Amino acid sequence: MAPVAVLVGVMGAGKTTVGAAVAESLGLAFADTDTIIEERAGKPIPDIFVDEGEAAFRAMERAVVASALSGFDGVLALGGGAILDDGTRELLAGHTVVYLSVELADSLKRVGLGAGRPLLAMNPRATLKFLLEQRRPLYLEVATHTVVTDGREPEEIAREVVARLRP
Numbered sequence: 001m002a003p004v005a006v007l008v009g010v011m012g013a014g015k016t017t018v019g020a021a022v023a024e025s026l027g028l029a030f031a032d033t034d035t036i037i038e039e040r041a042g043k044p045i046p047d048i049f050v051d052e053g054e055a056a057f058r059a060m061e062r063a064v065v066a067s068a069l070s071g072f073d074g075v076l077a078l079g080g081g082a083i084l085d086d087g088t089r090e091l092l093a094g095h096t097v098v099y100l101s102v103e104l105a106d107s108l109k110r111v112g113l114g115a116g117r118p119l120l121a122m123n124p125r126a127t128l129k130f131l132l133e134q135r136r137p138l139y140l141e142v143a144t145h146t147v148v149t150d151g152r153e154p155e156e157i158a159r160e161v162v163a164r165l166r167p
């Protein structure tokens with residue numbers, strides 16, 4: 001058992017939104033590692049970052065990704081920073097991984113002031129610019145498909161993802 005597709009990309013790429021649309025269109029279940037982590041921890045992500053720190057969050061994320069990759073056969077969205085963890089990147093090898101790419105302008109428009117995203121609590125523009133540059137090579141490293149999202153509606157992006165998943 002493995003997800004039909006795993007979505008990666010920076011905050012605001014649309015992983016959660018597009019992932020749910022792809023799952024619906026394929027008649028499959030959708031799961032988001034952020035939601036699973038919040039359920040397991042019993043608190044929202046910003047509280048996990050404050051109480052336990054980013055390293056503890058990444059470890060929880062790795063454990064959740066590991067169990068979803070072996071026990072879930074729908075569409076799986078990861079958090080934007082999951083690929084920072086060496087172990088998580090290794091787990092993704094051999095899976096169908098769709099990188100939703102987005103540039104700074106659109107990602108900023110989409111996340112606004114970063115509510116619910118603790119890494120954007122201060123200076124979202126500078127932080128997102130840094131994260132995009134730091135992480136792009138890692139997204140490309142794990143991706144089997146890349147779909148550009150700038151200037152496009154989620155439904156159109158979801159249709160392209162579905163088309164790319166066809167054998």
Ligand SMILES: Nc1ncnc2c1ncn2[C@@H]1O[C@H](COP(=O)(O)OP(=O)(O)O)[C@@H](O)[C@H]1O
Nearest residue numbers: 010011012013014015016017018110152153154
């Ligand atoms: N292609 C898009 N165009 C416009 N807004 C979008 C698009 N994709 C997502 N959004 C909006 O941007 C915000 C962040 O989307 P989300 O799916 O949570 O991104 P991610 O999970 O990659 O951080 C949400 O408010 C969502 O409705």
Ligand SMILES: O=C(O)C1=C[C@@H](OP(=O)(O)O)[C@@H](O)[C@H](O)C1
Nearest residue numbers: 010011012034079080081117118
């Ligand atoms: O990029 C990151 O490090 C993070 C992205 C968030 O998910 P989204 O990419 O779905 O916003 C969430 O996992 C957490 O706030 C950390």
Ligand SMILES: [Mg+2]
Nearest residue numbers: 015016034079
């Ligand atoms: Mg998300």
